[in-house]
Each structure stands twice: as structure tokens, then as C-alpha cells.
Amino acid sequence: MTNLRRRLQQLLDIQPGEAPAVLAGLLLFYLLFTGYFMLRPVRETMGIAGGVDNLQWLFTGTFIVTLVCLPLFGWLATKVPRRLILPWTYGFFASNLVLFALLMARSPDAVWTARAFYIWLSVFNLLCISLAWSVLADLFSPEQSKRLFGLLAAGASLGGLTGPLLGALLVAPLGHAGLLVLAAGFLVASIQATRFLQRWRAAQPITKRAPMPSRQPLGGNPFAGATAVLRSPYLLGTALFVVLLASVSTFLYFEQARIVSQTFTDSTRQTQVFGLIDSLVQALAILTQLFLTGRLARRLGVGVLLVAVPMVMAVGFIWLAMAPVFAVFVVVxxxxxxxxxxxxxxxxxxxxxxxxxxxxxxxxxxIDTVVYRGGDAISGWLKRALDVMGEHPQAAMLIGAAIATGWAVTGAWLGRRQARLDTPAPH
Structure with a gap:
């Protein structure tokens, strides 16, 4: 068993003493993403229930709610120790899930409950996932991140694989309300994995490249994140990268709603289709994360991770413009x-x-919430305007190809800047 464990650590590039943290990080993401992806098909169904033609309003509502949440999260970050930011935030969202479950159990077909849940889950998704990555960026050094972040992301993909399957299997016997209560349990359990990670980091030696995270609050003001982005070219570039990513995602998302609503009319069938697509995505992602991501980052740099997908998507948009059918959409x-x-x-x-x-x-x-959802809202209205002006969505797909190309250029620039910042200054 010792030899097998050693070979597995070598295969995954895990250094001595890191295995407990890797397991805890995998568990954190597995629990978080199992709950989220179990609910994601529910969100898509709720979006269709609110009307496909109203999706741009849901995107705009999500952006407005995100703006409201920004100072609240900023206030929390200034007042409580960093080790408590995630538990308090996740506990709050778990209580929200229980409340939505009660509302859905009482009125399963309420349109405004469906719209509110759609917006809530869209905010929850970005904030909670961003916060989990913030904790990991705080606990691991840049060198460790290149080796381990792809591996830790496999926990997210494994959860993304389990969640849709659970959703597809349990939506009929439990209903949407039952899925929400189960997801709340997963969210609470992920807090415990985070606490283990924090205890592991506290037991590690302190170095200049991996200083000990402070137990004190971050201080500052609730709007410091926005002002920091405006002052830093590096953060501005990251924000632009996220806007372009969100735009590409939104263009495809609107196509998904249009094509799926035309192909499948039953809401339960729609939830099952969304769940099966999610499962296929996560299975492919896990293999890449386990055996390819870390090696690419170490040998070719972070830039290659940021450029490869945008370039492929530029080609995919052109293909979808030429053949806007369900099978092609699924591949892209x-x-x-x-x-x-x-x-x-x-x-x-x-x-x-x-x-x-x-x-x-x-x-x-x-960046992960306000900037991302702002890009969603803007691109959502742009996509809707293109659909109204023309009988076919091909023009939107060609614009998507141009956006994907700009996304790739931005990713290449960020990769070079990250490499320079990661290089220790000469003594």
C-alpha cells in the first residue's frame, strides 16, 4: 500500500505532506459542486418556465442582485477573520436553500418563485465558487497552485458529474424542493472540509513564498475590491478576460435555451437532458484535470491554460453558425x-x-461576481437584439467567434504578466 500510495503521488505530482490537503480540497469542491450541479438543471428549467424571451431580464436581475451583494460581502470580509468568511457565507446560503424549498413545496408552479430562484442560484454559483478558490489561493503557494489546482478542480468536476446524475434520478421522487434541501446539506458539509484545510495550513512551515494567512480581518472598506481593479492593469486585464469569457458563455447559453426548448417540451425531460449534458462535460473534464492541466501549467506556463479553449471556441462558433442544430450545439x-x-x-x-x-x-x-454578471447582462441584451433583428442566429455566432479571439489574446497577455509576477526578485 505504501508503494502504491507513493506511485500515485508521483503520478499526480503530490509532494510529501500535501496529500491530506489535496484530499480536503477535493472534498470541498466535490461537495460544493455536487450540490450546485444537482440544482443547475432545476435552474435551467426555472428559466424556461419564466419564458425564454425573458432570459435577458433574468440576466439583468442577476447583475443587479450581484451589485447589492458586493458591499455586503465586502463588509463581511473587513469585519471577520479570513478563516470565518467562507463558513459564514456558506451557512447563509444554506439557510436560503431551505427557504426556497419551503416556497416551492407550497407553490410548485409559482412563476415569480422560479424567477427568484434562477437569480439566486446564479449569484450563489459565482460567489461561493469564487470564495472557495479565494481560500485555496490564500492557503497554497504559486508553485503549489501550478501542480495542484488542476487536480483540486477535478473534485469540482467529480461533483459536477455526481450532481446532475443525482438530480436526474431524484427529481421525480423528491421534487425540486427535496433537491434544494439535499443541496443545503452538501453545502454545510463543505464547510468542514474547509476547516480541515485551514488546520493543515496552520501546521505547515512558513516561507516567503507561502506566508501564514493571518487570523485577523482583512480590514479596509467594502468597496476596496472595485478600486483595486481600477488601479491595477493586471487586475483590469483579468476583469476583461472574465467579461469575454462571460460573453462567450452567454451567447452559447441563449442558444441552449432556444434549441432545447424547441427540441424538448416537457419540463422534467428538459431537466434530465440538462443533467446528462452536465455529466458528459464533467467526465471529460476530470480526465483532463487529473493528467494534463498541471503538466501544461508547469511546462508551458499559465498562459496556455488561458488561450487553448478560446481559440477552439472561435472555431466552434463558426461551425455552429453554419449548422445551428442540437447535435452540433452539444459538441460545442x-x-x-x-x-x-x-x-x-x-x-x-x-x-x-x-x-x-x-x-x-x-x-x-x-471580478468573479460583478464583472462576470455585468458581462452576462450586456452580452445577453446584445444577443437578444441580434435575434430580434434577424430571422436566424448566425450573426450572433459570428460575433461570438470574434469575441472568443479577443478572449484568447487577453489570456496570452495575462499569462506573460503572471509569469513575471511569479518570478522572485533578485537579491
Whole structure:
């Protein structure tokens, strides 16, 4: 068993003493993403229930709610120790899930409950996932992030694989309300994995490249994340990268709603289809995360993780413009989402490991929530305007190809800047 464990650690590039942290990080993401992806098909069904033609309003509502949440999260980060930011935030969202479950059990077909849940889950998704990555960027050094972040992201993909399957199997016997209560349990359990990670880090030796996270609050003001982004070219570039990513995702998302609503009319069938697509995405992502992401980051740098998917998506949009059918859409969507989870997301998180602690939480949260949802809202209205002006969505797909090309250029620039910031200054 000892030899097998040693060979497995060598295969996954885990150094001595890191295995407990890797397991805890995998568990954190597995629990978080199992709950989220179990609910994701419910969200898509709720979006369709509110009307496909109203999706741009839901995106705009999500952006407004995100703006409201920004100062609240900023206030929390300034007042409580960093080790408590995630438990308090996750506990709050778990209580929200229980409340939505009660509302859905009482009135399953209430349109405004469906719309409110759609917006809530869209905010929850970005904030909670961003916060989990903030904790990891705070606990691991830049060198460790290149080796381990792709591996840790496999926990997210494994949860993303389990969650849709659970959702598809349990939505009929439990209903949507039952799925929400189960997801709340997963969220509470993920808090315990985070506490183990924090205890592991406290027992590690302190170095200049991996200083001990402070137990004190971050201080500052609730809007420090926004001002930090405006002052830093590096953070501005990261924000632009996220806007372009969100735009590409939104263009495909609107196509998903249009094509699926035309192909499948029953809401239970729609939830099952969304769940099966999610499962395929996560299976492909896991293989890439386990055996490819870390090796690419170490040998070719973070930039390759940020460029590969955008370039592929530019080609995918052109293909979808030429053949806008369900089968082609599934191929393009699976490649985009699997590539984002396996390459783009770990690469994005590596960008923050070279920054000060306040930027890892406040600036990162601002970029991952407000900037991302702002890109959603703008691109959502643009996509809707293109659909209204023309009978076919081909023009939107060609614009998506141009956006994906700009996304790739931005990723290449960020990769070079991250490499310079990660290089220790000569003595």
C-alpha cells in the first residue's frame, strides 16, 4: 500500500505532506459542486418556465442582485477573520436553500418563485465558487497552485458529474424542493472540509513564498475590491478576460435555451437532458484535470491554460453558425464547458496566487461576481437584439467567434504578466 500510495503521488505530482490537503480540497469542491450541479438543471428549467424571451431580464436581475451583494460581502470580509468568511457565507446560503424549498413545496408552479430562484442560484454559483478558490489561493503557494489546482478542480468536476446524475434520478421522487434541501446539506458539509484545510495550513512551515494567512480581518472598506481593479492593469486585464469569457458563455447559453426548448417540451425531460449534458462535460473534464492541466501549467506556463479553449471556441462558433442544430450545439457546449473547468478555471485562479491577500478575496470577488454578471447582462441584451433583428442566429455566432479571439489574446497577455509576477526578485 505504501508503494502504491507513493506511485500515485508521483503520478499526480503530490509532494510529501500535501496529500491530506489535496484530499480536503477535493472534498470541498466535490461537495460544493455536487450540490450546485444537482440544482443547475432545476435552474435551467426555472428559466424556461419564466419564458425564454425573458432570459435577458433574468440576466439583468442577476447583475443587479450581484451589485447589492458586493458591499455586503465586502463588509463581511473587513469585519471577520479570513478563516470565518467562507463558513459564514456558506451557512447563509444554506439557510436560503431551505427557504426556497419551503416556497416551492407550497407553490410548485409559482412563476415569480422560479424567477427568484434562477437569480439566486446564479449569484450563489459565482460567489461561493469564487470564495472557495479565494481560500485555496490564500492557503497554497504559486508553485503549489501550478501542480495542484488542476487536480483540486477535478473534485469540482467529480461533483459536477455526481450532481446532475443525482438530480436526474431524484427529481421525480423528491421534487425540486427535496433537491434544494439535499443541496443545503452538501453545502454545510463543505464547510468542514474547509476547516480541515485551514488546520493543515496552520501546521505547515512558513516561507516567503507561502506566508501564514493571518487570523485577523482583512480590514479596509467594502468597496476596496472595485478600486483595486481600477488601479491595477493586471487586475483590469483579468476583469476583461472574465467579461469575454462571460460573453462567450452567454451567447452559447441563449442558444441552449432556444434549441432545447424547441427540441424538448416537457419540463422534467428538459431537466434530465440538462443533467446528462452536465455529466458528459464533467467526465471529460476530470480526465483532463487529473493528467494534463498541471503538466501544461508547469511546462508551458499559465498562459496556455488561458488561450487553448478560446481559440477552439472561435472555431466552434463558426461551425455552429453554419449548422445551428442540437447535435452540433452539444459538441460545442461540451468542449467549451469541459475546457473551462479543466483549463481556464484553474488558470484563472493561478493568476491570483501572486497577489496580496486583500486582492485574493475582495478584488477577486468583484471580478468573479460583478464583472462576470455585468458581462452576462450586456452580452445577453446584445444577443437578444441580434435575434430580434434577424430571422436566424448566425450573426450572433459570428460575433461570438470574434469575441472568443479577443478572449484568447487577453489570456496570452495575462499569462506573460503572471509569469513575471511569479518570478522572485533578485537579491
Amino acid at each position: 457546449m461540451v468542449i467549451r464547458r469541459a475546457g473551462e473547468y479543466a483549463l481556464v478555471r484553474p488558470g484563472r485562479e493561478m493568476l491570483f496566487t501572486v497577489l496580496p491577500a486583500e486582492d485574493k478575496y475582495k478584488a477577486k470577488n468583484f
